[in-house]
Amino acid sequence: MNLADKKMKIIKKLNIEKLLPSRMIIPIYYEYHMGQKLDLKNPKTFNEKLQWLKLYYKNPIMIKLVDKIEVRNHIKEVLGEEYLIPLIGIYNCFDEINFDELPNQFVIKCNHDSGSYILCKNKKDFDIQSARSKINEHMKENYFYRWREWPYKSVKPKILIEKYMSDFEKNTFDDYKFLCFNGVADNVMVCTGREEGNTKFHFFDKEWNFKRYNYTGLNEPEGYTMKKPEYMDEMFEIAETLAQDFPCVRVDLYCANNKIYFGELTFFPQAGLDSKLLKSTDRLWGDKITLKKY
Numbered sequence: 001m002n003l004a005d006k007k008m009k010i011i012k013k014l015n016i017e018k019l020l021p022s023r024m025i026i027p028i029y030y031e032y033h034m035g036q037k038l039d040l041k042n043p044k045t046f047n048e049k050l051q052w053l054k055l056y057y058k059n060p061i062m063i064k065l066v067d068k069i070e071v072r073n074h075i076k077e078v079l080g081e082e083y084l085i086p087l088i089g090i091y092n093c094f095d096e097i098n099f100d101e102l103p104n105q106f107v108i109k110c111n112h113d114s115g116s117y118i119l120c121k122n123k124k125d126f127d128i129q130s131a132r133s134k135i136n137e138h139m140k141e142n143y144f145y146r147w148r149e150w151p152y153k154s155v156k157p158k159i160l161i162e163k164y165m166s167d168f169e170k171n172t173f174d175d176y177k178f179l180c181f182n183g184v185a186d187n188v189m190v191c192t193g194r195e196e197g198n199t200k201f202h203f204f205d206k207e208w209n210f211k212r213y214n215y216t217g218l219n220e221p222e223g224y225t226m227k228k229p230e231y232m233d234e235m236f237e238i239a240e241t242l243a244q245d246f247p248c249v250r251v252d253l254y255c256a257n258n259k260i261y262f263g264e265l266t267f268f269p270q271a272g273l274d275s276k277l278l279k280s281t282d283r284l285w286g287d288k289i290t291l292k293k294y
Contacts, residue, residue, distance in 0.1 A: 004031035022148040026051050029147065033273040046285035050248070050272025053291075054148055057247065062151040065265045068111040069160055075262050078241060083262045086163040093139070094132045094159060099123065105164035108135060112155040113143040120164065135159060147271035165256070175263060176235060178251045180243030181288040185236045185251070187211060190226060202226060206236055213281040231255050248289050 007028050011017050017025065030038035030051055043049045064070040072084055088106055091097055097108075102123065108131060109117035116138035120126045144153035177189040190202045202220070203211040208228045212218055229235075232255075239251040242265065252263030277285075 004028060004035075008032050018145050022055060022150070026054060026148050029271075030273065034275055043291070044286050045282040046277070046289065047272045047274060047282055049286050049289045049291060050268050053247065053289075054150060054268060054272065056291075058150065059246070062267055063154050066112075066149075066151045066267070067155045068109065068264065069158060070111075071265065075242075079238065079262065083238075083260060085165060085261055088161040088163060091159040091161075094135050097159070097161070099126075099128060102161065103163075107162045107164050109160060109162070110135065110138045110157060111160055112152060112157045113138055113141060113146075147268070147273070149268050149271060151267065165261075174229075174255075176229075176232075176253050176255065177266075177269075178236065178239035178243075178253065179269070179285070180239055180246070180249050180251060181285075182247060182290070183240055183244040185239040185243065186285075186288060187213070188232070188236070188239075204228075208232070213278060214276050215278070216276075218278070229255055230258075231260055235260055247291075 011020070011025075011028070027038040027040070030036075030047070034047060038048060038051055040048075040052055040055070043052045065074060069090060072087065075081075075084055088102065089097070102120075104120075104123045106120050106123075107117055108120070116135065118131050118134060139157045139159070141157075142153060143155070144150065175191045177191065178185045179187050179189070185206065187203050187205050190204065191199060192202070193199045201214060201216055203213040203217065204226070205211055208225070210217070210220070210225050212220070235253050235255060238253065238260065242251050243249050246267070248267070250266040250269045252266065254261040254263055274282075
């Protein structure tokens with residue numbers, strides 16, 4: 001057991017994780033997950049600089065943009081309502097939901113965290129008690145304390161229900177994550193295979209050149225490519241529109257049946273603890289982030 005493992009074990013045992021200031025706990029998280037010490041005085045890599053941004057980049061609009069409800073108003077103003085997945089309702093607690101009034105298919109999620117979504121493909125088979133248990137657990141959590149991503153600390157937990165997009169081809173769709181630096185979309189990560197439980201991540205630049213940025217890329221043969229989606233150029237433009245004024249942000253979009261939909265804005269991809277990136281990628285992307293006093 002290394003020093004970082006020992007520190008985390010002690011912190012968990014004493015139940016003091018939430019009591020420690022971010023400046024103290026972030027380097028411990030980094031060393032524990034990345035296997036090396038965090039250099040906040042002279043950060044060089046992508047993952048290191050994301051930790052620095054957690055601590056020192058405090059653009060107040062980010063609080064609104066990480067809130068899955070509030071960000072919808074931003075998208076309406078900047079892009080238009082047609083880019084939003086239709087909203088069915090907003091609730092302060094699970095017991096406010098009247099399931100008799102809901103359509104047969106829908107998606108439930110919390111506005112303040114990640115991983116709380118629940119799909120309902122057939123209301124007759126939907127386990128309301130299980131859904132209540134999961135959502136209520138997520139509603140108790142302040143997501144800020146997961147990885148110390150500061151914008152989440154001030155988001156008031158709520159529940160939203162969106163339309164289940166069954167009109168998407170084959171009842172599934174791929175999603176596209178555009179990594180932007182200083183308002184410029186550098187690359188897109190294409191996520192495929194979620195429906196089959198075999199998700200793969202492939203990177204392409206604006207010219208649709210395949211980039212071996214992660215370990216998945218190393219496994220692909222020479223000359224590997226994928227069919228470029230019809231609306232990819234437009235999605236790059238949308239990503240850059242939403243990324244203006246931020247040193248780094250990932251813009252998540254969907255495209256299906258000739259329509260583009262907004263997913264979310266992610267200011268700290270993988271919480272800055274992405275060990276699946278190649279070391280060369282970690283440094284390459286790190287060079288694209290210019291740190292300054294904000």
